[in-house]
Amino acid sequence: MHEQVAPAPTPPSSETTSERATPQARRALLSGAAGSALEWFDFAVYGALSATVFPALFFHSLDPAMGLLASFATFGVGFFARPLGGLFFGQLGDRIGRRQVLLATFISMGAASLVIGLLPIYEAIGLTAPLLLVLMRFIQGFALGGEATGAQLLTMEHAPRNRRALYGALMAMGSPLSQVLATLLLTILSAALAPEAFNAWGWRVPFLLSILLVVVGIYIRLRIEETPLFEHETEELAVESASPLVIIRGYWKTIARLILAFSPIVLTFYIVSVFGIAYLASRGFDRSQTYAIIMVSNLLSVLAIWLGGYVADRIGRRRVLFIGSAIALAAGLVFFPAADTGNFPLVLTVVAVALTGTQFGNAAQGALFAEAFPTRVRYTGSALALTGANLIFAAPAPFIASWLTSLGLGAAPVIVFWAAVIVAALVNIYTMREGRTLEGLPQKFGKGRLGQ
Numbered sequence: 001m002h003e004q005v006a007p008a009p010t011p012p013s014s015e016t017t018s019e020r021a022t023p024q025a026r027r028a029l030l031s032g033a034a035g036s037a038l039e040w041f042d043f044a045v046y047g048a049l050s051a052t053v054f055p056a057l058f059f060h061s062l063d064p065a066m067g068l069l070a071s072f073a074t075f076g077v078g079f080f081a082r083p084l085g086g087l088f089f090g091q092l093g094d095r096i097g098r099r100q101v102l103l104a105t106f107i108s109m110g111a112a113s114l115v116i117g118l119l120p121i122y123e124a125i126g127l128t129a130p131l132l133l134v135l136m137r138f139i140q141g142f143a144l145g146g147e148a149t150g151a152q153l154l155t156m157e158h159a160p161r162n163r164r165a166l167y168g169a170l171m172a173m174g175s176p177l178s179q180v181l182a183t184l185l186l187t188i189l190s191a192a193l194a195p196e197a198f199n200a201w202g203w204r205v206p207f208l209l210s211i212l213l214v215v216v217g218i219y220i221r222l223r224i225e226e227t228p229l230f231e232h233e234t235e236e237l238a239v240e241s242a243s244p245l246v247i248i249r250g251y252w253k254t255i256a257r258l259i260l261a262f263s264p265i266v267l268t269f270y271i272v273s274v275f276g277i278a279y280l281a282s283r284g285f286d287r288s289q290t291y292a293i294i295m296v297s298n299l300l301s302v303l304a305i306w307l308g309g310y311v312a313d314r315i316g317r318r319r320v321l322f323i324g325s326a327i328a329l330a331a332g333l334v335f336f337p338a339a340d341t342g343n344f345p346l347v348l349t350v351v352a353v354a355l356t357g358t359q360f361g362n363a364a365q366g367a368l369f370a371e372a373f374p375t376r377v378r379y380t381g382s383a384l385a386l387t388g389a390n391l392i393f394a395a396p397a398p399f400i401a402s403w404l405t406s407l408g409l410g411a412a413p414v415i416v417f418w419a420a421v422i423v424a425a426l427v428n429i430y431t432m433r434e435g436r437t438l439e440g441l442p443q444k445f446g447k448g449r450l451g452q
Contacts, residue, residue: 032151034217036174044182078141079395086383089146093379108143110214117207157227168366169309176298258385264325266394308363317368324361332418336411371435
């Protein structure tokens, strides 16, 4: 992959090559963590509710099985909006800078979450309720298409050059931490409220509380400067900034390989964390048990992300992603058989291994994607790769898994599908090469292919 991803060398400034953490680097890290926290807080809440509460509240006219499918389909709408947002905000970010774009994406995400928390249900306004829910999910996904990549780039372009994977990983720690918070909040609400009260108003509380993350995130982002790497390229960008179609045409092989490389992480995560909740419920696990499984697994994932980022700065990004993907393969083979036993400790162990393994691999994603593109197209290229992986593999994962298990063949078709994708990805990662540094210089690790 080296021949496709290596950017032209850019003369590094003293700021861009610093190995010391600056105040701006720390603020960028906090800003990225706030965005990640909002993204994954909403994900955990919406994912859990789409498998439990939303089918009855927003798809009341459908039978339970079709209501669940419709709820998962609504969950996936946000993913289909991400590539559009990635193109739109990525192009803006490559032209006017990362900081301004990230203010817009963060405010949009927060506003959509607030509206979801205030939405009337199907019984109140009929078909308008699910249509508004779909619209808010689309707005969230559109904004997130620019937010996720932009926050990574803002963090890593400010980060010390020898700790970029670690900084990207620390930013990503907002994912499991916010999911723990969301799951804990849902658990408390479920335990404290009668089912009727939870269905009437309790489910709204997490969405309304997310506005606190928005306020903190905006405050931090207003105090961040544009990245030195982007400012260094400003004059060149005014001349060479390309349209999205030109970027796709020039970097399509790189984008495609990155999409496939990241597929084991997102596929495993969304099957286990979204569809897995509904599957465990069908096997006799109650809501408090499934929430506890996800919460404990996410707590352990915090350490896994830190470790993955630390290791990725020493042995290379693709090696860490390969290890995480191999763990995802093992999880895919044993998750459903373990769930079918109804054994709580066994399922807790399997899910914990699955999510910690995928988060270990996920720690390398930010640096791997950023280093695959030169500064002038980095935002757009990285956004297309990240949103593409989520669109192709994450968005349909719960829906496909639900459909495959409805065929009367048990979980076997899901296991085959899951394993086939990961095996293809492992071969792809094995033959990839590391990109250059963000300054366009050769990496000090990971010479040649993974197997050499």
